[in-house]
Amino acid sequence: xxxxxxxxxxxxxxxxxxxxxxxxxxxxxxxxxxxxxxxxxxxxxxxxxxxxxxxxxxxxxxxxxxxxxxxxxxxxxxxxxxxxxxxxxxxxxxxxxxxxxxxxxxxxxxxxxxxxxxxxxxxxxxxxxxxxxxxxxxxxxxxxxxxxxxxxxxxxxxxxxxxxxxxxxxxxxxxxxxxxxxxxxxxxxxxxxxxxxxxxxxxxxxxxxxxxxxxxxxxxxxxxxxxxxxxxxxxxxxxxxxxxxxxxxxxxxxxxxxxxxxxxxxxxxxxxxxxxxxxxxxxxxxxxxxxxxxxxxxxxxxxxxxxxxxxxxxxxxxxxxxxxxxxxxxxxxxxxxxxxxxxxxx
Amino acid sequence: xxxxxxxxxxxxxxxxxxxxxxxxxxxxxxxxxxxxxxxxxxxxxxxxxxxxxxxxxxxxxxxxxxxxxxxxxxxxxxxxxxxxxxxxxxxxxxxxxxxxxxxxxxxxxxxxxxxxxxxxxxxxxxxxxxxxxxxxxxxxxxxxxxxxxxxxxxxxxxxxxxxxxxxxxxxxxxxxxxxxxxxxxxxxxxxxxxxxxxxxxxxxxxxxxxxxxxxxxxxxxxxxxxxxxxxxxxxxxxxxxxxxxxxxxxxxxxxxxxxxxxxxxxxxxxxxxxxxxxxxxxxx
Numbered sequence: 001x002x003x004x005x006x007x008x009x010x011x012x013x014x015x016x017x018x019x020x021x022x023x024x025x026x027x028x029x030x031x032x033x034x035x036x037x038x039x040x041x042x043x044x045x046x047x048x049x050x051x052x053x054x055x056x057x058x059x060x061x062x063x064x065x066x067x068x069x070x071x072x073x074x075x076x077x078x079x080x081x082x083x084x085x086x087x088x089x090x091x092x093x094x095x096x097x098x099x100x101x102x103x104x105x106x107x108x109x110x111x112x113x114x115x116x117x118x119x120x121x122x123x124x125x126x127x128x129x130x131x132x133x134x135x136x137x138x139x140x141x142x143x144x145x146x147x148x149x150x151x152x153x154x155x156x157x158x159x160x161x162x163x164x165x166x167x168x169x170x171x172x173x174x175x176x177x178x179x180x181x182x183x184x185x186x187x188x189x190x191x192x193x194x195x196x197x198x199x200x201x202x203x204x205x206x207x208x209x210x211x212x213x214x215x216x217x218x219x220x221x222x223x224x225x226x227x228x229x230x231x232x233x234x235x236x237x238x239x240x241x242x243x244x245x246x247x248x249x250x251x252x253x254x255x256x257x258x259x260x261x262x263x264x265x266x267x268x269x270x271x272x273x274x275x276x277x278x279x280x281x282x283x284x285x286x287x288x289x290x291x292x293x294x295x296x297x298x299x300x301x302x303x304x305x306x307x308x309x310x311x312x313x314x315x316x317x318x319x320x321x322x323x324x325x326x327x328x329x330x331x332x333x334x335x336x337x338x339x340x341x342x343x344x345x346x
Numbered sequence: 347x348x349x350x351x352x353x354x355x356x357x358x359x360x361x362x363x364x365x366x367x368x369x370x371x372x373x374x375x376x377x378x379x380x381x382x383x384x385x386x387x388x389x390x391x392x393x394x395x396x397x398x399x400x401x402x403x404x405x406x407x408x409x410x411x412x413x414x415x416x417x418x419x420x421x422x423x424x425x426x427x428x429x430x431x432x433x434x435x436x437x438x439x440x441x442x443x444x445x446x447x448x449x450x451x452x453x454x455x456x457x458x459x460x461x462x463x464x465x466x467x468x469x470x471x472x473x474x475x476x477x478x479x480x481x482x483x484x485x486x487x488x489x490x491x492x493x494x495x496x497x498x499x500x501x502x503x504x505x506x507x508x509x510x511x512x513x514x515x516x517x518x519x520x521x522x523x524x525x526x527x528x529x530x531x532x533x534x535x536x537x538x539x540x541x542x543x544x545x546x547x548x549x550x551x552x553x554x555x556x557x558x559x560x561x562x563x564x565x566x567x568x569x570x571x572x573x574x575x576x577x578x579x580x581x582x583x584x585x586x587x588x589x590x591x592x593x594x595x596x597x598x599x600x601x602x603x604x605x606x607x608x609x610x611x612x613x614x615x616x617x618x619x620x621x622x623x624x625x626x627x628x629x630x
Contacts (some may be wrong), residue, residue, distance in 0.1 A: 005583060080435050127614060134379045134577070138569050139617065145566050146610030153603040271560070274442070279440065309453070316446035323440050324429065 065252025071291030085273030091117030091253030106176035121246020138306025284329020359591025360491030374515035385448035408509025414544030418537035488557035576623030585608025
C-alpha cells in the first residue's frame, strides 16, 4: 500500500530518467565515446593475430547482440525474457533457408533473416507483452520452446535439417558484402561487420533509452497502471521495445549463421537463451554495456573453464553468487563502488 | 484411439498432476516459479534408481520423498526465507541457477548414460481393464497419483495447516498479521512441494528412461501446466496437468508433430482467452 500521491511518483521517476532535451551535451559526449569505441574496435584484428583468440572475440561480439537485446528489455521495461533464442535462432535459420534452399545471395539472406526474426518477435510480442514478471518469463520461454520443438520435427527437415542442423551452402561467386564463404569464416575479416553491428545497435538502443520514448518505457516499468491512468497507451510502447530488442537479437543470429556456416537446433533452444540471460545478469542490467561485458566473460569462461563439461555447474554457481551478493551484476558493483568513491571525496 | 492410449494419457497426466501441484503450492506461497522443480524431479528419479538398486523399490517410494523434503528445507532456509524481500524474478533466476548445477551434479554422480529402473515384481505384467491388457505399473501410477491428489485436496480443505496454507497463498502479509506463522507454513509447503517432486520422479523412474535432460524436458511442460491452471491454484494445476497429459498423448496418435506443440498451443489459447489461467484470479 502506498500513501504517497500517485502523481508524485511519476514526475519523480520521469525527472530521474534521462531526458535528452535537458542534456543534449550528455548525448553528444555519449555518441562521441560510441564512435571512438567503434573505430578503436576496428583495430582489434591488427592487434590480436591469433586466430583462435580472434574467433572467441568474434563469437562474443555476435552473442553480445542477443544479450544486448535482453538487457535493453530488462533495463527499460523490467521484463526478463527467456525467449530471445527464438529471434536469434529464427534469423540464423532464415539465413540458412534463404541461401541454401532459395539460392539467395548471403547479403540478401541476412536482410531477410533480420526481417524474419523481427517478424517473429512482433508475433511473440503481441502475445506476451501484456504479461508481467513471471508470466512474461514463462510465456517467452514457452513460445521459443514451441519453435524449437517445431524446428526439430521430421516434417521440418527440408527447411531446418531437424536434429542434424543446417549447413549453409551458396554459390562461390556470391558474397556477403564482398566476402566469400571462406572469408566470412575468417574471424579477422568478419570482425568489422560484427563489431560495427554491435556498437551501432548499442548506440541506437542507448539513444532510444534517452529519448522521450525511453522515458515512457521507464514510466511503464515503474508502474504500468499509473501510466495508463495518466493517459498513456502502454501496449504499443512495450511492443515497440520488445520488437526493437528482438530485431537486435535477430541481427546477431543472422551474423552468427553467416559466420559459422552452420546452424544447429540448439541455438533455438532454451540453453542458448538461458546462457545469454545468465551472461547479461552477471554483467548487470544497470548499464547497457553490462550484458556485453557479461557475454565476453561468458565466452572466455566457456573456452577456458569447460573442463569435463562442467561449465553449467560453474555458471549456475556464478549466477547464484551474483544474484545473492551483487544483484546489479558486475557493472552494478562498479557503479556502487564509483558512487562511494565520489561521495567520500566530497 | 483405444482405451490403452487414453490410459497412457492419464498416466502422464497423473505425473504432471503430482509435479505441478507441488510447483503451484510453492508459487502460490512464495510467488516464485521454482525453476529447480524439474531438477528435483530428476534427482528424485536418480535417487530412486540407487535405492531400488541397493534395496528395493518400495523403500525408494518411502525414502526419496523424505530425502527431497530435506532438500526442500534447505532450499527454504538458505534461499527462499532469507531472500523473500528480493524480487520474485531474482529468486526464480536463483532456482534456475540451482537447476543448472543439479543437472551437472547428477551427471557427475550417476554418469550420462541412460538408466533404467525395474518395477517391483507384483506390479510387473499386465492387467485387463476396460477390455485392454494394460501394464500394471502404469495403472498403479494412476492409482497412487489420484489417491495422493485426493489426500492433498482433503488436507488443504480440512486441516488447520491447510487453512493456513490457503490463507497465506491468498495474501501472505495479511495472513501473517492475522497470526498465521508464515515461516512455518512456507517451510511445510516448500518441503512438501519438493517431496511431491521426488515422489513424481520415483514413480516415473520405472516408466521412463532416466537421463540428465529429463528434468528440463518436463519442467517446461509443468510450468505451462501451472500457468494454464491459474498461477498459484493447486486445483487448477491438477486439472490442467491431467487434461494436458491426456490431450498430448491422444493427439500423438493422430499427429506426432502436432502433439509436440499442444502444450504451447494450450498455453497461448488459454492466456489469450483467460489471461489469469483457468482457475486464476491474478497474473503476477
